[in-house]
C-alpha cells in the first residue's frame with residue numbers, strides 16, 4: 037500500500053480487471069475496482085468460455101491455474117478440462133491436427149482421433165465426422181460464474197468493487213496518474229490498472245497514450261439442454277463453444293461486424309447488443325456439427341463486443357511513462373487467459389515485471405508509428421449504413 | 426473503401442420475401458390493421474402463428490397451456506378451419522387482398538442501425554413447421570396481443586395448471602380444451618369473464634379463489650357468477666393444488682376444504698407481448714400493468730415499427746388502434762393518443778406471491794425454488810455449496826447495486842429454460858423487487874432474446890445460405906499471425922503458415 041493510503045484503482049469489472057484485483061488483494065493490497073455497469077456484463081459474461089490459448093506466452097500459466105481456480109476462489113467456475121475438436125472437411129481436419137501438434141510440441145498430451153473415437157467422446161456427432169483431435173489440456177468454464185467468482189473472492193479479501201461508476205478520464209500530475217474523474221467524483225489513486233476492454237483506448241487517450249483497437253460484435257446461440265456428453269468441450273466445423281454442465285449447447289463463430297466508437301463506447305448500446313440473422317447460419321453449423329442434436333431448440337442468441345489490436349494479440353504492459361499505470365487489453369482471448377493475465381498484471385503493478393512469462397511481445401510500444409487511419413486501411417470500421425432511418 | 430474481407434457486411438442477403446406492410450398477429454388489432462392498409466392500397470402480409478405447432482404448445486409457448494390440450498391440436502388442418510371459421514376478419518382480410526399466412530411465427534426482428542449496419546434492409550425472421558426464412562418490410566405493425574402471467578403456488582407445476590389466455594385460446598380458437606372441472610384463480614375482470622365463458626361452454630366451474638379479501642373485478646360480473654351458484658372464496662392466502670398421474674386432482678383451501686377439479690386456471694391478468702421489440706433493443710419500460718413498450722403515439726423506438734392492440738399496454742380500442750397504425754404506416758398520419766393502462770396488475774400479482782413458501786419452485790424449467798433464488802444458490806449439478814457460497818445471497822448482491830434480473834438468471838438459472846421465462850419472468854422480477862425494498866413496478870426486467878420462440882436447430886438453420894457466407898466462414902477474426910505460437914515468433918518458424926483455415930464449401 038502506498039504511504040498515502042490511496043488504493044490501487046482498477047478500471048473495468050470484466051475478467052481481466054477482476055482477476056488482477058483479486059491477485060493484488062491476495063498479495064495484501066488495497067484495491068478498488070470501478071465498473072460502469074454490472075461486473076461481467078460486457079465480453080466477460082458473453083463469451084465461449086474456452087481456455088486453450090496455445091499461442092499465448094501465458095499459455096502454461098493458463099493451463100496450470102485453471103484446475104485450481106475453484107479452490108482458490110471458493111466459488112464454482114464450472115471448469116472442465118480437455119477438449120475434442122473435430123472436422124467434417126479435410127481442410128478443417130488438417131488445421132485441427134496442426135493445433136494438436138503445437139500442443140504436443142509445448143509438452144501437452146494431444147492425440148489425433150478417428151471418427152469412431154470422436155463419436156464415443158461426443159455422442160451427438162454424426163456420420164459426417166472425418167476425424168478430430170483430443171486435447172488433454174485446455175478446457176472451458178462458465179463465463180458468468182467465473183466473473184462473479186472473481187468478484188466475490190475479491191470482496192472476501194477486502195477488495196472493493198463500485199458498480200455503476202464510470203470513469204471519464206485519467207488525471208495526471210508531475211508525470212504520474214494521480215486520480216480518475218468518475219461519474220461519482222474524483223478518486224485518488226496510487227497505481228492505476230486500465231482493463232476497460234473496448235473503452236481502454238478512449239481512457240488512455242486522456243493521458244496521451246495511444247492504444248489502437250478495432251471493435252467488433254461477435255454472436256453466439258444456445259440450445260435447450262441435451263444429455264451430458266463424455267466431453268463437453270467439443271467443437272469444430274468452424275465453431276467454438278461447449279456443452280455446459282447443465283447440458284445446453286452454446287456455440288459461436290463466423291463473420292463479425294465492425295463497430296464505430298463514440299464517447300460512450302462502441303455505438304451499439306444498450307449493453308446487450310442485438311444479434312443478427314447470423315443466428316440461422318450458426319444454427320445450421322451446430323446442426324451439422326452435432327446432427328443428433330438437430331432437433332434441440334434454440335432458446336437464445338446473444339452478442340458481445342470484442343476489441344482487437346492490430347495484430348490480434350493482447351497488450352499487457354506497464355509503460356515507462358507514466359510510471360504508475362498498467363494497461364491490459366486481452367484482444368479477444370481474455371476469458372481463458374484471465375487467471376494468468378490477472379496474475380501477470382498484479383506482478384507488473386507490484387514488481388514492474390512478470391516472473392513467469394515473457395510479456396515482451398505484448399507491449400504497447402509495438403504499435404508506435406502506426407498510421408492513425410490504420411482501421412480504415414484494413415476496413416475494420418462500421419459498414420456504411422445502407423438503410424436510411 | 427477497404428472492407429475486412431471476412432466481416433459480416435454483404436453476407437446477409439436481402440430477403441426474397443418482402444412486405445410493404447407486415448402485420449404480426451391476426452387478432453382484432455392485427456386484422457383491422459391489415460384490412461385498412463390493404464384498402465389504402467398497400468401490399469400487406471398478415472401472419473399469425475396460430476394454428477400453433479403442438480410442440481410449441483407443449484412448451485407453454487406462447488401461452489401457458491399447462492398440458493390441457495386434446496388430441497385435436499395434432500390436426501393442423503382442422504385447427505386452421507376452426508380458426509378461420511371463428512374469426513370472420515380473417516376471411517375479410519383475404520378478400521381485401523391481404524396475403525394472409527397462418528401457422529407462421531415471427532421469431533425475430535432485425536432493424537439496421539448503429540451496431541447493425543451490415544443488414545441490407547429491415548427484416549423479420551419467420552418460420553412455419555417446415556422451415557425458417559427472412560422477410561423484409563417497409564413498415565411493421567406488431568399486434569401480438571398478450572401472454573399469460575404465472576405466479577407460483579404449491580402444486581403449480583402440475584399438468585392442468587394453466588393460464589386464462591391459453592384457456593380462451595383452447596376453447597374458442599381450437600375447441601381443444603381437455604379439462605372438465607375448473608377452478609379459476611383470481612377475481613379481476615379477466616377471471617370473472619373467464620368464469621362466465623366456462624359456464625357458457627358447459628364446463629363445470631367449481632369455484633373462483635381469490636388471495637385478497639375482496640372481489641377485484643366488476644361486481645355485476647361477479648354477481649352473475651354467484652347467482653349461477655359459483656362460489657368465490659376470498660382471502661385464500663394459503664391454498665395448494667394436489668395431483669396424480671394425470672395432473673391436477675384437487676385444490677385445498679386454507680381451511681382444509683377440498684375442491685375436486687382437473688384444471689386450475691390462473692387469471693391474474695396478461696402481460697403485453699413485447700418479445701420482438703425487446704429482443705431488437707426497442708425501448709420498453711415498467712408500468713402498473715406490467716412491462717410495456719415506450720411509444721410515441723403507436724410508434725416504437727425502432728423506426729417504422731408500430732404497435733397496436735393489447736401488446737401496447739395502452740387503454741385503447743384494439744381495432745381502432747389497428748386501423749390507426751395502418752394509416753400511420755401507409756399515409757404517415759399522426760395517430761390517436763392513448764394512456765397506458767393504470768390497472769395495478771403487478772401489485773396484484775405481487776400480492777399473490779406473498780404467501781409463497783421458500784420450497785416452492787419458481788422456475789419450472791430449471792427447477793429453482795424461491796429459497797434458492799433468495800440464496801443465489803448455484804444449481805445442484807455444481808455440487809455442494811462452499812462455505813463462501815453459503816454466505817452469499819440476493820441480499821448481499823443487493824449491497825453491490827440495484828437488482829438485476831439478468832445477473833440473477835446467470836447465477837441461479839431461474840428464467841434460463843426452454844419456456845424462455847414465459848412462466849417466471851414476472852414473478853422473479855417481483856421477488857427481486859421485494860427483496861430490494863422496491864415497489865412491484867420498480868422491479869428489474871429480464872431481457873428477451875431472439876429467437877423469441879424455442880425453435881429446433883434444424884428448423885432455424887439457413888440451409889440455403891449464400892456462397893460467400895460459406896466461403897469465408899472463419900471461427901474467429903482471421904487476423905493473420907494472431908495465432909502463431911508465441912515461442913515461434915522471432916525464430917525462423919514465425920512465417921510458418923498453418924494449414925489454410927479453409928472454406929467449408931468452394932462453389933463461390
Ligand SMILES: Cc1cc2nc3c(=O)[nH]c(=O)nc-3n(C[C@H](O)[C@H](O)[C@H](O)COP(=O)(O)OP(=O)(O)OC[C@H]3O[C@@H](n4cnc5c(N)ncnc54)[C@H](O)[C@@H]3O)c2cc1C
Nearest residue numbers: 048050051052072080083084086203233235340370371372
Ligand atoms: C462472443 C464472444 C466469444 C468469446 N469467446 C472467448 C473464448 O471462448 N475464450 C476466451 O478466452 N475469450 C473469448 N472471448 C473474448 C473474451 O470474452 C474477452 O477477451 C474478455 O472477456 C475480456 O475481458 P476484459 O475484462 O478485458 O474486458 P471486458 O469484459 O470488456 O470488461 C471491461 C469492463 O470495463 C468496464 N468499463 C469500460 N469502460 C469503463 C469506464 N469508463 N469506467 C468504468 N468501467 C468501464 C466495462 O463495463 C466492462 O465490464 C469472446 C468474446 C465474445 C464477445
